[in-house]
Structures are given as structure tokens and as C-alpha cells.
Amino acid sequence: TGSSRPQRILKAVQKNATKGDPQSVISAIDYYCRHKEWAMNVGDDKGLILDSVLTEVNPSMALELGTYCGYSSVRIARLLSPNSKLITVEFNPAFAAIARQIIAYAGLQDKVTIVEGASGDLIPKMKERFGLKSFDFVFLDHWKDRYVPDTKLLEDCGLLRKGTVLLADNVICPGAPEYLKYVRNNPRYESRYYPSVLEYTKAEDGLEKSVFLG
Numbered sequence: 001t002g003s004s005r006p007q008r009i010l011k012a013v014q015k016n017a018t019k020g021d022p023q024s025v026i027s028a029i030d031y032y033c034r035h036k037e038w039a040m041n042v043g044d045d046k047g048l049i050l051d052s053v054l055t056e057v058n059p060s061m062a063l064e065l066g067t068y069c070g071y072s073s074v075r076i077a078r079l080l081s082p083n084s085k086l087i088t089v090e091f092n093p094a095f096a097a098i099a100r101q102i103i104a105y106a107g108l109q110d111k112v113t114i115v116e117g118a119s120g121d122l123i124p125k126m127k128e129r130f131g132l133k134s135f136d137f138v139f140l141d142h143w144k145d146r147y148v149p150d151t152k153l154l155e156d157c158g159l160l161r162k163g164t165v166l167l168a169d170n171v172i173c174p175g176a177p178e179y180l181k182y183v184r185n186n187p188r189y190e191s192r193y194y195p196s197v198l199e200y201t202k203a204e205d206g207l208e209k210s211v212f213l214g
């Protein structure tokens with residue numbers, strides 16, 4: 001029984017990054033996944049788009065669906081203002097365990113809450129669990145066939161407000177065609193596509209940014 005890919009990513013961070021320095025954690029993961037072994041982080045190309053949308057929104061409460069190793073959790077949390085928070089949902093406990101360590105290595109554990117479980121079960125419990133009114137920003141990066149049902153669930157649970165920004169990864173590769181149809185043909189959303197590439201490759205991919213109009 002050898003190590004897992006997330007365990008090898010954690011080791012690369014511990015070896016090559018500086019504790020408490022989020023940018024060095026991001027760079028260490030990007031270097032490892034570009035030159036050693038590919039992994040499904042949003043990556044440095046799409047990551048720059050994520051950074052720019054985040055800086056524009058400056059969310060107080062952010063939600064991420066799909067933590068994996070915590071790469072985008074670190075990207076998001078490093079840009080949050082003081083007292084702003086990120087809640088990130090991960091279904092796979094092994095992924096969550098690695099992400100917790102990578103987020104802590106970056107020194108961002110006080111800004112990030114990792115919740116383990118199925119997004120469909122957790123979303124309806126968020127208001128009571130975290131005493132929050134609504135999210136200012138949502139990053140969708142989990143199972144691509146959950147993007148639509150979970151967006152509808154966020155609407156129905158009153159977790160979106162006028163102006164909440166949804167940013168969806170992988171709308172081209174692996175693809176989220178139903179999600180694109182849902183947000184692009186819906187008068188309650190104003191959507192825009194940001195073309196980019198699949199992390200660490202030259203394949204086409206991109207992010208869809210959708211503003212909830214209330």
C-alpha cells in the first residue's frame with residue numbers, strides 16, 4: 001500500500017513551501033502537478049481568473065463545493081479580508097484530511113472551515129449550523145452533475161442574495177453542459193464565460209461566472 005496522490009502533494013508542500021506563506025504553497029502545488037504528476041486543482045491559469053473575480057467581489061462569506069487537496073481553498077482564503085470566512089465542502093474524507101493539513105500549512109486555518117459530507121445534505125443545514133444569512137461568493141468545483149441541483153438548493157434555502165457571484169470550474173472539461181444551460185437561459189442570472197485551459201494542460205476549459213439577480 002503506497003501513498004496516494006493527495007499525500008504526495010502534501011509532501012511536496014511540506015518539502016518546497018514555507019509554513020505560513022500561502023503563495024509558496026500554491027506555487028509548490030502548481031510546480032508538482034505541472035512537472036511531476038497531474039492533479040485536478042483549478043491550477044495557475046484558471047487560478048488567476050479566480051483571483052481576479054475574488055478581488056472584485058471581496059466576499060465576507062464564501063462557499064466552495066469540492067475541496068480536494070485545498071489548493072483553491074488556499075487561493076480563495078489568502079485573498080479574503082480579515083473576519084471573512086470560507087466554508088468548503090468535501091465528500092471524500094481522505095481528501096478532506098489532506099486539505100486540512102495543506103490549509104493549516106498555509107496558515108489559513110482560522111479563515112477556512114472544511115465540512116465533510118454530501119453537498120446535497122449539508123447545504124440545507126448551513127444557515128443553522130453557521131448562523132449565516134447568505135453567501136457572497138460560491139466556487140463550484142465538485143461533481144459536475146451536482147452543479148445544477150446544488151445551485152437550485154442554494155436558491156431554495158435562501159443562501160443566495162441579490163449580487164451573489166457563482167463561479168464554476170470545468171464548464172468545458174470535463175464539462176457541465178446542463179449547468180451552462182441552466183444559468184445562461186435563466187433570467188435570474190447574469191452569466192459570463194472566461195475561456196482558459198484545463199489545469200496544467202493545453203486543453204480547452206474555462207470558468208462561468210454567474211451573478212444571482214434575486
Ligand SMILES: O=C(NCCCCCn1ccnc1)c1cc(-c2ccc(F)cc2)cc(O)c1O
Binds near residue numbers: 118119174
Ligand atoms: O471531477 C472533478 N472534480 C470533482 C472531484 C470529486 C468531488 C467530490 N465532491 C466534493 C464535494 N462533493 C463531491 C474534476 C475533474 C477534472 C478532470 C479533467 C480532465 C480529466 F481527464 C480528468 C479529470 C478536472 C477538474 O478541475 C475537476 O474539478
Ligand SMILES: [Mg+2]
Binds near residue numbers: 169
Ligand atoms: Mg475543477
